[in-house]
Amino acid sequence: MKKILIVDDDVAVTNYFMVFLMQTEIFETTVINDSRQVEELLEEEYFDVIMLDLDMPNVTGMDILGMMSTKNIDIPVVILTGANDVDLAVKTMKRGAFDYLTKPVDDEHLLEVLNNAIEHGTLHSTISRMPQALSREDLDNTAAFEHFPTQDTAVIRLFHQAEQMAEGDLSVFIWGERGTGKESLARAIHNSSPRVNKPFIAVDSASHSPEEFSSELFGRVRDWSGKSKEMSGFLETASGGTLFIDNIENMSLPVQVRLKRVIQTNEYYRDNSTEIMGCDVRFIVASTHDLTSSKYRESFSRDLLYHLMVNSIRIPSLRDRTDDIPLLAEYFLKEEVERTGRNITGFSDELLELLMQYRYPDNVQELKNIIACAVVNTDGSILNKDSLSPYIRERIIPGEMSGDFTPMKLHDKILDHVTETLEYCGGARKAAARLLSIDIKELNKLLEDIQ
Known part of the structure; x- marks a missing residue:
């Protein structure tokens, strides 16, 4: 008892x-x-x-x-x-x-x-009570974390904590800078949990309109006029499994209040309806920001925040675990070789030294993008400094990023971002389109606007 x-x-x-x-x-x-x-x-x-x-x-x-x-x-x-x-x-x-x-x-x-x-x-x-010395081999489910290469002791301990959290059903809050692998860790928690054979649904609230996100999350019934069509929400799609919500700070306050009720009662209602529906979902949420700071006091519900932070994990930045850079670089190179069929076997010592001294503001994701573009740009079997596009070399060699900011029209900012991404990839349009998550036709249309 x-x-x-x-x-x-x-x-x-x-x-x-x-x-x-x-x-x-x-x-x-x-x-x-x-x-x-x-x-x-x-x-x-x-x-x-x-x-x-x-x-x-x-x-x-x-x-x-x-x-x-x-x-x-x-x-x-x-x-x-x-x-x-x-x-x-x-x-x-x-x-x-x-x-x-x-x-x-x-x-x-x-x-x-x-x-x-x-x-x-x-x-x-x-x-x-976990021992100080832990290894990946000590994990009960090593396969769940295999897509997260590391030899850093703090990160390995984080895996063990995540695996323990996975056994229950309580919410998990993951904090980390952009590109640190928050969704990958959320997926590992799901794959280590009793819900592994049920859906894992990943949602980025920053990519959804605040006005529409309520219907997309909770679902919607057809209204009397017929203008609003019925739709299932993420809660229904993820039923029995895990719902991962990234950039949760972008969620509007009314949606936050309704989400808190779901976490507390496992009940919700669709938009345009008063019918109470049951919910069997495990929530994992993430943010790049410290939502406990005074900056978010008015925009993010304290009530929801502390319910979400019952279990919290912070993923360290790549610059805090630089010993992982060679390991990650090899891992991403292997992925790109398998994807492209290129015969590339490794890195020059000079390139590895440059990769080690860079600060990586976009963390692991940025390293992955750098390796992907270097593979596209090389003709030999070894990646070296010349495999990097001029844009990347200019960023990596000084080891610093400019902090200057000049306001501009949004469309101009988009065109600048497209141009920089193309330079980042050494002019390779297919690689640039993949990083921008658009197709070649859309990229070509944006390039026409630039010209």
């Missing part, structure tokens, strides 16, 4: 929870109505989860969270709060609480939150 501590000064409330939880035959309950007794009890006894009221005399729920943080008492806490104290409850999640429940509490939802809290506590306890 799981041990639960209920702390609330209202005897009627604690009596109700105690009887209900005992009837489940899952929980062994301990009740405290005088919050001054909590500190001493936690020093003597361990609990799997704590239900904690916020508004209590003498010692408040916030005081108890602070005490637990100071004394490193790592037990998941579920906050009990009134309907008018939701903002304060969200602040407690920033202080380390796992989740909050608004009184009166739905019994079924209570059990789901408590089970999730215990799962979260078990997971973090397992991660904290």
